Amino acid sequence: MKYQSQKVALYYIYGALALFAAQILFGVVAGTVYVLPNLFSEILPFNVIRMIHTNALIVWLLMGYFGAAYYLLPEECETEIHSPKLAIIQFWLFLIAAGAAVVGYIFGIHEGREFLEQPLPIKVGIVVVALMFLYNTTMTLLKGRKTAVSNVLMVALWFVALLFLFAFYNPSNLAVDKMYWWYVVHLWVEGVWELIMASILAFLMIKMTGVDREVVEKWLYVMVSLTLFTGILGTGHHYYWIGTPGYWQWIGNVFSTLEVVPFFAMVVFCFYMVWKGGRDHPNKSALLWSLGCSVMAFFGAGVWGFMHTLSSINYYTHGTQVTAAHGHLAFYGAYVMLNLAIFTYALPYLRGREPYNQQLNMWGFWITTSGMAFMTFTLTFAGVVQTHLQRVLGMNYMDVQDQVALFYWMRLGSGIAVLIGVTFIIWALVVPPRAASVRAKISQPAE
């Protein structure tokens, strides 16, 4: 570790991993309630369990990006973080806001509106946290070297915060409400978060493959352009049936289909860099997570997204288990794996060790990834059967749910596999081996 202030990233990484564990636990509880509907119904209703599952996901991913930024900005900008103290205060504020939101949910205090359920004071708290972060990181960027990686990352993080402001506007007209809701939800995951993904992968490729920065930066600009060109108008794929004008049909069809291209470009980018660089980086598991991230994001977002993005198909599949299948694999492949890649890469440096527990980490990779893939398949089967029975044959919703119960049991099975895999990953990252031999004075890799 070259810069002392990078250490603040540790808070964020550990905090993110703790919330990751909670997210998966609540996912498994939600999956259990799906097959045993009366379980917990008195103490913790399904909607609350689901809310904690999805909110913990979003919060830990954001916390991970904050940590990633605090880790990589000093290296990219070749200067210390503007104020490490502010970064630590920001961390605790964020954690307290997240904790308060969860306690509120348990007592039934929330605003509905999926993903944006946080009560107003918590939303304000989130904005304060974001402002502290943006001030601190922008000051760091301004005083240091400016690279494509740090510029793209910072622009993206600014837009993450700006787009969140739409969460404050909740018009009573349901069509307008949904229109703005997607400004946050879609423009995050298929817009600015994708830029975060491209820039962090670019950073990892520079560090781990030894390919020239100039080459990586050219790719980064291509990925950024493709993302913005397709992702912004791709929002149209959510405007088919909510009461927006008819031209959204073809805009949504054309541009969201093209959204597959940037995800494919990221796969080509990662594999090409590793092939071209060929440098034998000692952190094999970080390389595995980086390559795996690009591939699984391509399948989850690209392939499973395209599967239901054409309006002629979406007319039938809208809001079925097909959507849940896609939501799981896309979030896992793109953003969960991205965070685990940078955590796996950064933690050994932050703790002054050689890359450790690589075998266990890679076992975690394969078990978790296989579990998520199997879960996606079961939900896809459930979704296809559901679509046919409910939307084509017109069967009653609850009768259809009985017909697909077997798939929900299999989803629970794969969820338990994921829980085991995630335990391996967290153990591998947090608990280093005791042996003194692995404690080492490692130097930062040159670029």
Ligand code: HEM
């Ligand atoms: C990493 C990027 C992505 C993530 C994390 C993601 C996640 C999600 C989630 C969670 C939903 C459900 C939202 C809800 O209704 O509550 C959703 C819906 C949808 N996604 Fe994605 N997505 C991504 C990329 C894509 C791409 C690239 C496409 C198209 C090629 C796509 C197509 C769709 C469509 C059509 C829906 C609406 C499904 C419906 O009508 O029920 N997504 N996505």
Ligand code: HEM
């Ligand atoms: C890192 C892994 C995971 C990610 C990224 C993730 C993500 C998500 C997302 C985005 C949603 C909302 C889906 C939508 O709106 O379409 C969701 C809902 C849900 N998840 Fe997960 N999840 C993960 C792991 C799990 C696990 C291990 C289980 C256990 C079985 C699980 C069970 C559920 C259930 C039951 C729901 C509610 C579905 C519904 O309302 O029909 N998830 N999850």
Ligand SMILES: [Fe+2]
């Ligand atoms: Fe979308």
